[in-house]
Amino acid sequence: MHALTEAGCIWISADKKSGKNADHEALWKALDYLREGDTLFVPSLDRLGRSIQDLIAIVSGPRKRGVGFTSLHEALDTTTPGGRLVFHVFAALAEFIRELIVQSTNEGLDAARDRGARLGRPPAITEEQVRHARDLITRPGNTVTSIAKLLGVSRNTIYKYVPELKGGRVALAEATAAAELPRPAKSAE
Structure with a gap:
């Protein structure tokens, strides 16, 4: 100017x-x-x-x-x-x-x-925090808001990292149960 x-x-x-x-x-x-x-x-x-x-x-x-x-x-x-x-x-x-x-x-x-450098913005929460959030949300009485406050993140962050929540608690419980099922062993042919 x-x-x-x-x-x-x-x-x-x-x-x-x-x-x-x-x-x-x-x-x-x-x-x-x-x-x-x-x-x-x-x-x-x-x-x-x-x-x-x-x-x-x-x-x-x-x-x-x-x-x-x-x-x-x-x-x-x-x-x-x-x-x-x-x-x-x-x-x-x-x-x-x-x-x-x-x-x-x-x-x-x-x-x-x-060189293996991670580019971009770092993740808002760790994998451990995501597992903790999944565990907490399956318990009655816990809300997304309370879990977000506990982890020090926003509600949107919880929804981003736990996308199953969009389908409700039932969808989350089903997704968690499916992930924990033992996988069948591969047969050697």
Whole structure:
């Protein structure tokens, strides 16, 4: 915002959404606000779009209406032929850099998985706590709320980790009994 104000922008529109999505309400309002002879200023190309197609589409629409485009960080001004050429080169480089970041992130995640690292959010409760919750819920007088309070989790967590509860206590008792039945030995043929 400071850079745009310093550049002399009269009207500033800002989105809180990621530049990855081209569906920005504030951007479309800004583009609608622009008239022939106006110039659209952005702090940098990556704030406007994440792909060459997005950037070119966003910039070319107003250009057809006589609206210029300036990116402060890259010092681009598409009101000149040289500026348009540099814009296309910078847009290609911005997309290339983004793809490199995504690729290296995915490679890092794959390497972590190969090392056996657990990725993502840790489980809310342990397997032992799930067994304890199953045991407690089969006893009369215990409620999901009381068990959740005892384990220090929400009711939704109990329902998530003990999905049989959605069918009621009878379904839970049947599922627990079926899990505890001895399995027949495999015959050697």
